[in-house]
Amino acid sequence: MADPEHLFKVNVVTPDGLIYSHRSSIIDMRAIDGQRAIMYDHTPILTPLAIGDVKVKRSREMSGRVDHIAVNGGYLEFSNNVATIIADSAERASNIDVSRAQAAKERAEKHMQEAREKHDQQSLKRAEIALRRAANRISVYNTRK
Structure with missing residues (x-):
């Protein structure tokens, strides 16, 4: 059909x-x-x-x-x-735990700051990716009806 x-x-x-x-x-x-x-x-x-x-x-x-x-x-x-x-x-x-995503965002921001202070580019890059992932989860969570 x-x-x-x-x-x-x-x-x-x-x-x-x-x-x-x-x-x-x-x-x-x-x-x-x-x-x-x-x-x-x-x-x-x-x-x-x-x-x-x-x-x-x-x-x-x-x-x-x-x-x-x-x-x-x-x-x-x-x-x-x-x-x-x-x-x-x-x-x-609908399945995103926004408090967990927010905690991940805060951890990533902290790790970014530490990596900048130590001039550790590899750790900075990993923290930036973690931050983008957490921010994406928060943004998608906010689209639910």
């Missing part, structure tokens, strides 16, 4: 397993080379993702609901109307 809404499957997988699986009309995410949107029948693609918010617009029967998922990098593969995101970690907005 034909799909009148032109929906495709979206799966998000982490080392802990499948954390998200729904049908979508469009997904929007940040790849390392810029913003991307994927729709039904998109050309097959494999692209690395940046730390960011993956927005999944659901079907009309779901009132056009948009699910937000915080991903910490990874890859998006799209072919045969299936989008698969493979990430080291990913959390739906």
Whole structure:
């Protein structure tokens, strides 16, 4: 049977397993080379993702609901109307523990300051990534309805 809404499957997988699986009309995410949107029948693609918010617009029967998922990098593969995101970690907005994310943000800021004082570029870079991940989780958490 034909799909009148032109929906495709979206799966998000982490080392802990499948954390998200729904049908979508469009997904929007940040790849390392810029913003991307994927729709039904998109050309097959494999692209690395940046730390960011993956927005999944659901079907009309779901009132056009948009699910937000915080991903910490990874890859998006799209072919045969299936989008698969493979990430080291990913959390739906509704599952984010914002107090834990805030604590991670504060720790990262502290580590950045210590690394600057010691002129430790490697530690500074790790702390900056940790800060971006924590800030992303907080931002995605704030998008939930």
